[in-house]
Amino acid sequence: MQVTMRYFGQLRHLAGRDEDTIHLETGVTALSAIRAAMAPYGEAAALIVMDASGALRPSLMVLINDAPIDKETPPTLQSGDIITLLCAISGG
């Protein structure tokens, strides 16, 4: 199946693009999909998204089809889902 991964904040800057299309096996959770999406972007992107145990960071907001998810129990994805990753931003 195919899902869209949409990036905001520091993640968009690191990725150098607004979104990726990811091809996955059916029945994959949002967490696995996010890990797969981050793989090409190296340590810096992984650090923003996941903690040392591989869980999603509390400062990251994750939406599936524009609805926020419970990051402690990332849901199983459906083909065509849009996963949005919003990083914490500040001022200056």
Added chain:
Amino acid sequence: MQALTDEERAVYEWQMWTRDFGEAGQQALKNTTALVSRVGGLGGPVCLELAAAGIGRLIIAHGGNLKPSDLNRQILMSHEHLGTPRIEQAKARLLALNPRLEVSAVASNISKENVDRLVGEAGIVFDCAPLFEERFLLNRACVTQRKPMIDCAMFSMEGQVTTIVPGETPCLQCIYPEIPPGWKREFPVFGAVSCAAACYGVMEGIKHLSGMGASLKGQMLYFDMRNMTSYRLPLQRRPDCPICSQLWKVSPP
């Protein structure tokens, strides 16, 4: 509560025509002290729009001198004053626009030492600081003193705004329980983007003070000017939030 003068009625006439605002809304602004943390890319336009709208008193806090790399977004500043304190330029610019305004200029950033006193003097707080440490200090003081805080942020071509009312909405550390790892002090941004986030924040403040419109309480507006899209995200409080969970025990949502 201080009434409006004839001069103020003349200056604010056009905004007083706005439905649900009127003279009562204008009087609410006149009788309010707002604290704005920093007068840079976000805080500068926040102050400018609050001054233009007729806020009674502004407390502004920002340390340091103006650098060339500030000038793409810090619209209270001017090229001729490079190398001089930002706070003095900000105060002069705000008073040039609105000489009726009272400005208390603090030549240092929000810190552990000054945060409780400055929040204590304000009726509303605008969080526009770059450092998460500073934002969390303001959040904690606002929660403790139950002061509303408008939180504004920007990055690259994106911005976000939310209205935090302690006891009614999640606090900043419910949204961001940690300083985000990998976050950098210097980042890409256009002045028009920080200005847009600031203007959304100012309207949230004006709405909160005057009681008009629907606010972003418990929601975050996140906008993307690269693609001209926006999201309005529901925010959730953290039952274990070290900053605000005590408030919920006193008065559950």
